[in-house]
Every structure is written in structure tokens, then in C-alpha cells.
Amino acid sequence: MHDTYHKATEHSYWSVRQPSRGLDWSMQPSPFKIYEEYPLIPLDLDNPTHKFIYYLGGIDAKKSYPGVEYYLRTIPSAGALYPTEIYLQIREVEGFEDGIYHFDIAYGGVRLLYALGEDEGVEAYFCDKRKIKGFVSLYSTIYYRSSWKYKNRAYRYCLLDAGHALGALEISAFLYEHAYHIHYDFDIAALNERFGFAQRESFVSSAVVGVPMSQKAAKLGMALPFIDGTRSFEPNPMIEAAIQDTKVVHHCRPNFRYPKMPFVKERLDEVVVQRRSMRDFKGYPIQKAQLAFVLEFMPQPIPSDCDEKIDIWYVINNVKEMLQGLYKDGELIKAGDFRAKTGYLCLEQALGSQSAVTFFLTGKAKGNYRPMMQKAGHLGHRCYIASEYQKIGCSGIGAFYDEEVQEFLGTKDMVLYALAIGV
Numbered sequence: 001m002h003d004t005y006h007k008a009t010e011h012s013y014w015s016v017r018q019p020s021r022g023l024d025w026s027m028q029p030s031p032f033k034i035y036e037e038y039p040l041i042p043l044d045l046d047n048p049t050h051k052f053i054y055y056l057g058g059i060d061a062k063k064s065y066p067g068v069e070y071y072l073r074t075i076p077s078a079g080a081l082y083p084t085e086i087y088l089q090i091r092e093v094e095g096f097e098d099g100i101y102h103f104d105i106a107y108g109g110v111r112l113l114y115a116l117g118e119d120e121g122v123e124a125y126f127c128d129k130r131k132i133k134g135f136v137s138l139y140s141t142i143y144y145r146s147s148w149k150y151k152n153r154a155y156r157y158c159l160l161d162a163g164h165a166l167g168a169l170e171i172s173a174f175l176y177e178h179a180y181h182i183h184y185d186f187d188i189a190a191l192n193e194r195f196g197f198a199q200r201e202s203f204v205s206s207a208v209v210g211v212p213m214s215q216k217a218a219k220l221g222m223a224l225p226f227i228d229g230t231r232s233f234e235p236n237p238m239i240e241a242a243i244q245d246t247k248v249v250h251h252c253r254p255n256f257r258y259p260k261m262p263f264v265k266e267r268l269d270e271v272v273v274q275r276r277s278m279r280d281f282k283g284y285p286i287q288k289a290q291l292a293f294v295l296e297f298m299p300q301p302i303p304s305d306c307d308e309k310i311d312i313w314y315v316i317n318n319v320k321e322m323l324q325g326l327y328k329d330g331e332l333i334k335a336g337d338f339r340a341k342t343g344y345l346c347l348e349q350a351l352g353s354q355s356a357v358t359f360f361l362t363g364k365a366k367g368n369y370r371p372m373m374q375k376a377g378h379l380g381h382r383c384y385i386a387s388e389y390q391k392i393g394c395s396g397i398g399a400f401y402d403e404e405v406q407e408f409l410g411t412k413d414m415v416l417y418a419l420a421i422g423v
């Protein structure tokens, strides 16, 4: 069922050449959801707990073009449309009332949406219902922000974007010495209803950043009103069906292993806010050691309750002392200069051909689609962070000719995400 959505949203040489309606930029959905009626706690970046939250997705750059201003964040987003919203349950953390908060990106703060009663908590909607002392972050997607531009293919980008947010959490948790565990298996339908999402927004993942207490949490008495997070809206039946089909996970394999984090914290701290997507590469080579650093960090384990296998393929275009060609797991699969080919495969984007290395992430169709796509986004985030750390550029690439990439790689697995790194 899940692979049906992926299959139905493949790009092909012909599909991208179909006439399409131009975009009316004045109708672009708002990338900010604002709970205006709720009290705002502005984030003070000198406070370590506030900074831990800020790194999850706060604004760190502004770009101005005539008539428009874009605010860029610690997480990248396909088309800078930012469909992901971040909520936090905070319990027994100094400086915060126990409650459910929304990360208000526009105002750079958190808003208390609901103060927790003695026994209540979002933990009640998880398999292990024990209260968590610390944070439970909840990630939702407002799909229309992306489907407004990317139509049916947008749910892919929503999940990849949410995966980047999980990757940002991993980095922030490392910097602020918190352990984390990602959860995909929780009662999404019930929580959507408590949060008043009304079919427009749906939870996709969660992360526990804290320690279990002995007492179990009871279900929330909270019933939030619907708050419009887009201003404009058009339903997309294919995406709504895909969201519905992927709400529940099946036969999950948990992973309890932690990644090795090869970073010096002072430098990583700079990298988080410096991270940007590369717009165009100059086509210079990178060092073998720089690629080795990225390749070492990307496949590190991700602790989660539903781990899906993802294969990392990479095409070496321009790396010193390395033969050009397609590689997987350190092995050369086929030698050759594939620069023009990878550029073509990435929907004729120069990013794919002028990069030093272009990655393709693939996964099995029988997997759990929602966790698998978010894991691909999470690995993508690691690719960005490790590249920036090595002072090389990176860009996610969500647009590629699916079947032709499969043919090039020689796999029937689904192509989930592509990324390019270089200088």
C-alpha cells in the first residue's frame, strides 16, 4: 500500500514535461503557525535549555529579494516551504511549567498551549506509558504548505523534511548532553484529534529526550481549537490517503544503539547555524578524507522504535585520489565519469553533475514508509552537518527521475532521496 503512493508520485522524463498551472506566489501558504492567544516565552539563547530548543528548527538567516523576504532555519526544507511543526511536552524541567508547548518559529519562542494536570501526559498515547522527565518532542506536517507547489509528490518532501528535523534534534541533544530515542509507533489519530488538527495537519514522529519515571501518564484532557497554519488550503486526496495509510506502523524492528558523534562541540555549535544548502558548485574536487568523514557519520545507528534499512549509494564525480564511478558500502560497483548522467537523473539540475559526490538513498517497498522516509531525511541531515563541518557544501535533492535512477543503480528498491556535496 505504502509503495503505491511512492510509485504514483514518480517523476519521469514525460511527467515533468506535462503542462502545469503556474504558481501564484501571492497565494503561497504561510510557513508559520501562530497560536496568538497563548502566552509566548521568547527563547533566550544564553540559556542552554532554550538554545537546545532553538536548534530544533529556529530561524538563523534571512534572504531578501525585491518584494519578498525568506527566513531560513537550522533545518533545510524542500522549496523552503517548511511543512513541519514542532510541539514539545516539557515535564520537570527548570524554568518551564509542566505542559504542552508549540515552538513558534516566527516569534522565536515557545507558547504554552496546555498546562499538564497531575497525571496527564502525551506518554499515554505511546506503547510505554511511563511519564518522561524531560522533553517529548512531537513533529507534525501541514502538507498543503508543500502540496501547494509540489502537488502529489509533496508527502515525500513532508516526510524528508520531518526527518531533517529529527536529525537536528540528534545534533542538539548531543550538544546539550541529552539522550534521545525516536518514536514512530504512537496513537497519531488520537493526538491529532486532541490537538485540533482537522485533517490539515498530522503527527509523523516523536522523540523522547528524557528519562522514564515510575508512574504512567493518563490521557490528556486537552482539546485545542483548530488554528490555521496556512491561510489558504486545497485538499489533496492522494496525500490524505497516504497520510491515513501510513499512520500505523507494522512489525517494527527497534534500534537501541547510539551513533558515534565525531564532532568537537565548539565547532559543531557554529555549524548548526551556518548550515545552508549549496545553490551551485564550482566543480572543484574535495579531499578523500572529507568524503570519508561524511561516509563514516551518515550510516551510524539511529535509536528508534521502528528502524528501516536504507542503502547509501554514491557517485564519485570529483574526489582527489579516488576513481570516478558508482559506489556502495565502500565498493566500486561501476567505474566511469557519470557527471552528466547524475545531473540528468536529478531532473537535469546542475547540482547533481557539478557536485564532488552525489548520493542516492534507497529502501525496500515493503518497509514502513513513514519511518523509512524520515530516516532518509535524518541521514540527509547528517550529510549536511558532516559536510558543513568539513567546510564543504551540501544540498538535498528531492526531485529525480525515479525509475531511471533505479536502472542506473541496478536496484528495484525505491529511491527515497538524493543529496549532493562538494565545493
Ligand SMILES: Cc1cc2nc3c(=O)[nH]c(=O)nc-3n(C[C@H](O)[C@H](O)[C@H](O)COP(=O)(O)O)c2cc1C
Residues within 6 Å of the ligand: 072, 073, 075, 076, 077, 078, 079, 080, 157, 160, 161, 164, 275, 276, 277, 278, 279, 349, 351, 395, 396, 397, 398, 399
Ligand atoms: C527534502 C529536500 C529536498 C530538496 N530538494 C532540492 C532540489 O531538488 N533542488 C535544490 O536546488 N534544492 C533542494 N533542496 C534544498 C532547499 O531548497 C533548501 O533547503 C531551502 O531552500 C532552504 O535553504 P537552506 O537549506 O539554505 O536553509 C531540498 C531540501 C530538502 C530538505
